[in-house]
Amino acid sequence: MILLLAVVVSGAISRMLPVALPTPLVQIALGFVVGLAGHWRVTLDPELFMLLFLPPLLFLDGWRIPKDALFKDLSTVVELALGLVLLTVVGMGFLIHWMIPAMPLAVAFALAAVISPTDPIAVSAIAARVPIPKRMMHILEGESLLNDASGLVCLRFAIAAALTGTFSATGAALSFVWMAGAGILVGVALTLVVTRAKAWVSRRFGEETGSQILISVLIPFGAYLIAEHVHASGILAAVAAGVTMSFAEISRQALAVTRMRRNSVWDTIQFAANGIIFVLLGEQLPEILSGLDQTVEMTGHTSPWWLALYVVAIMAGLAALRFTWVWVSLRITLLRRAPSGKTGTRPPWRLVAAMSFAGVRGAITLAGVLTLPLTMGDGTPFPGRELAVFLATGVILTSLVMASLGLPLLLRGLTMPPEPSQQAEEDMARVAAAEAAIRAVERVQHALAEGRDDADVYAAVGARIMDGYRERIESRAADGDLRNEARASERIERDLRLAAVQAERDQIARIARDRGIGSELANKLMRELDLLEVRYK
Template sequence: MIHENLLLIVTLLMAVSMLSMLSEKLKVPYPIFLVLAGLVISFIPGIPVVTLNPDIVFLIFLPPILYAAAWNTSWREFWAARRTISMMAFGLVFFTSTAVALVMQLLIPDFPLALGFLLGGIISPPDAVAATSVLQTVKVPKRVVTILEGESLINDASSLIVFRFALAAALTGEFTFSNAATNFFVVAGVGVFIGLLFGFALFYIHKYLPTTASIDTSLTVISPYLMYIVAEYFHTSGVMAVVSGGLFLSYRSHEMFSYNTRIQAYSVWDVFIFILNGFVFILIGLQLPAIFTALQLYSLAELVFYGLVISVLVVLIRLMWVFSGMYLSCFFNKRERKLSWRNEFLIAWSGMRGVVSLASALAIPLTLEGGAHFPHRDLLLFITFVVILFTLVFQGLSLSPIIRWLKISEEENEDKEQEVEIRLRLADAALNHLQTNYVAELETIDAYGRIKDRYQRMSEIANQKLLKEDTEKAVPHFLPKYRRMLLELVNVRRRELYKLRNEKSYSDELLRRKEHELDLEEARLNE
């Protein structure tokens, strides 16, 4: 019961926050650090054995994590890279599952092919959080991040569908490829339909009903659970429902949310996803004792050998698939811009496994339909854990050195130019509006004139950047000092606000409101 484990849950949540601070200090991505920390904590004497319920992972953790990832993915960039993403999310999953099945049958002669596909479906999808959280600490091209994020959104669905069919084959002993292929497209397609249906409904609720920022934020938290549960109720893909609904709502978010809803929702979701991700990764590390104690039929050397062979196999398969697939994709589509081999290697090396793989492995039933013990279940769990640990720690920790060694950097020039163009367009639009609608006020009221001068300066500075005329003299020496001055004024006003609070003569509500205004201003200046 939850009340019996409440102290453990709260303690783990506190540990997530403390360990995340330590990971920031040590410059280690927090998913990797939390997995290792959970592994160390699990061997402390007296620590209770923590078992992860797969139903809880799929129901509580997976929908919001996928929804947040979909929300932060650009639909335009996602669609532009759709061929590459589809090749990774579907083709690579099926190829990995097949290769793992064949190799496991070679390693263990009595290992059924259906169980091999089951293991392949479990360990084929890279984690939606691990790669992007590692890449946040370094600068890489946006197209690389888009492909990795898009792949992680879709491959969870394809791998879970492979897992379902392989599990059904293992339980019943029957498998028909044509039926499986047909069911795959039905399950995925209906899942997408359900997600879009909820997306349309929620769009009109947010846009046309009299909601508040708190109601809108609450609905965004409830939405992924609703999409997932309904899709799973009809035996379709809950993952595809959440991803498709999240992408649709993200694309239309500017039409349905007010500024205060966006500010509140983004803050809530940042905290919510941080807690969920941290909790899941530390739970992964805590699973080893429960998995290891159940293994009695194999020696430690055999277990480590099987785990390392499969780990190396999935890494090599991904490397081979990415390089060959990218070449074929560009060969058949001449208009597609080819990535450099360095960026292709980065995509291939970022295949870190995580919580979906472990939850899938734990979802394997204990017995077959006739009541017999499920064959090799403990071995499947152990190999899954080794693959997660190997890819997450070895590949995750080596990503930053590899990026520096290959001299991969963010393509900043295009983004900077676009940012300046946007700034110029916004400033010119504001100037045109002022000069069209407030002609008399601009001539007679100083406040209007100062606003006009402000936007004129913004437009001139943006033009100087675009034309590169006296840029080094006019912009770099002026703007940083100007920004520092504005930040100093924010801090001066903040100190005065503290004095007003200590005087105890003013309303706390008004003081909090003014403090929030200063927070927003400081956040804008620090962007």
């Protein structure tokens, strides 16, 4: 309850502050305050944390991310999610071991593995006040969906190397292929089986909204647990389940009321889980800082400022690797897409810098570093664990602050390549839907009016409905000035209808307060007005 209360309060505080401070930083600060009270602090179990929070959030990201945008930039996403992660693990592992010789190389690789994945949750929160361009955000979301798995796979092998003192590149590659392939297969298969089964039940026996919503909530947890049981990637299973869910829903549509209520439930889950993650991160800070003296002593220094210097050096290394990789990746992409005989253009440095600053670390990094074992196989303490936890936490906080300060400056006034307009596709779809609606109204109108004395009433009502659809077709099929005039008319109609809906709502509320109608009828009328308002907004 305290965690949820902190999430609610953080949202209010972030809106009240005179400066644009991202909500995750406010949540971390509140979590730190809660963590100072030892009897309220949550002891974070990494495996339970990953089970409770990651499957639903990654499932929802995979479900809602635009698939056409993801597939259009799939090569760039894979380069960032796989190539950059491997480069980060190797490069930062050697750098950390060189800076801190007391930390064994395998442990340094483990730390590099947990700081390699990025966190889209933090980036989305930071971008709320300074919107990130759509295409750039899609690439960042796709990267974060995939690099979690590759980073955690590298972490497993680094821990195994630290515990056993051996490492097999061939075994690691085969294991990675199995974990990724089996994880994706589990997510796809489970989602298809579940959605087809519930569609069959709904067709035969009717649809119950509550059950449908609960099934959608259970799918990511089932995919995660099954994948982990067969030693595959539960994270990729949850992502694959979300991506498959979006395609399965197209062919097996749920009731409109189910979709609306389900969206509301998932929005609430996303808001609560995202907030609790950062509050939990803040709660861990007092315990991490309490062992600061022993952590400094392990490095061979006496001043805690050396730890801050290490965090800065790690951040500089991460930024340099990411900037270089993004620049090379964009350069190759531009060269590949340049017309024959031309050399292409250089990627804007501000765009590359923005992509680099957007590589924020978050929940995966925290959960991953806390999975480092407490002891070795012989019972001795795991070398450098406390130091790795502190450095990972420092990287999370520093990356959040840097992105909060740097992204607004880099994105302000940044001109992105123009996105292809989807207006023609939208017009085509609306015209096709309107034509299908007209045919359906004509068919049902004739069926209902057949053999009745008041057939003219059915004809008049049907004509009134079809006239509205014909106006839509004409406005979308017109060219030039006629289309602009039609769209201006639509905007005016929308504003007038919204004003009318608001007036209706105020009047119904006034009548309900005066006890002119009952609460049940008032709620029904308000619900109808809410649907109309959503339709025109």
